[in-house]
Amino acid sequence: MxxxxxxxxxxxxxxxxHRAIAALLFNPQGQILLQERKSSLxxxxxxxxxATHPLHxxxxxxxYEEAAERCVVTEWGIRIPLxxxxxxxxxxxxxxxxxxxYCVLLTGIHDGPLECNSDYAYSLRWIDFATCLQExxxxxxxxxxxxxxxxxxxxxRRLIPEPIVPVGDAVxxxxx
Numbered sequence: 001m002x003x004x005x006x007x008x009x010x011x012x013x014x015x016x017x018h019r020a021i022a023a024l025l026f027n028p029q030g031q032i033l034l035q036e037r038k039s040s041l042x043x044x045x046x047x048x049x050x051a052t053h054p055l056h057x058x059x060x061x062x063x064y065e066e067a068a069e070r071c072v073v074t075e076w077g078i079r080i081p082l083x084x085x086x087x088x089x090x091x092x093x094x095x096x097x098x099x100x101x102y103c104v105l106l107t108g109i110h111d112g113p114l115e116c117n118s119d120y121a122y123s124l125r126w127i128d129f130a131t132c133l134q135e136x137x138x139x140x141x142x143x144x145x146x147x148x149x150x151x152x153x154x155x156x157r158r159l160i161p162e163p164i165v166p167v168g169d170a171v172x173x174x175x176x
Contacts, residue, residue: 016100017089017101018100019053019061019101019102020053020054020101020103021051021052021053021054021068021104022050022103022105022147022150023049023050023051023068023071023105024049024085024105024150025072025076025080025108025110027109027110027126028109029163030128030129030162030163031128032049032126032129032132032151033049033110033114033125034046034048034049034124034127034132034147035047035048035075035121035123036123036124037121037144038118038119038122041097045143046135046147047144047146048146049072049075050068050071050072050076051071051103051144051146052067052068053067054067055067064084064106068082068106074120076114076117078110078112080109080110081108083106083107084105084106085105085106085153085154085157085159086153087104088105088150089101089102090145090146090149092146099145101146103146107159129154129155133152
């Protein structure tokens with residue numbers, strides 16, 4: 001993963017191992033935000049909240065955090081704090097293309113309205129984490145490969161935030 005390569009070269013044939021980010025948003029009820037992906041690769045698949053690559057800007061590359069923030073702003077029109085959860089490396093074929101990525105997953109919590117950018121997604125949905133895992137078990141071919149790795153990785157590492165649901169003046173599930 002040295003230097004910068006064009007997106008097409010990184011995704012054709014066996015591709016080139018390259019950096020990527022995945023962003024997954026939770027709401028205060030503990031649900032995750034999925035999008036029905038609109039892209040030349042994995043079009044129409046259910047995906048996590050956002051995925052992109054760090055860009056080469058001027059004389060440097062974006063950090064994973066900068067790329068994730070750009071992704072969430074571009075695809076959802078919101079700015080929220082994102083925290084690095086974990087990273088994974090994977091390879092997956094898609095016809096004559098592939099994903100060959102070192103991917104950093106960042107997560108955040110959003111409490112408010114949003115709309116998906118129609119350039120990136122057909123639709124959105126909030127779904128309970130456990131329900132999403134069940135859907136992935138019943139129809140794994142309906143989800144992107146990195147969605148499987150990100151969501152199952154959170155479950156395996158027990159990194160799923162507790163719901164934070166206001167109850168009167170108290171907040172249930174919040175840590176002091």
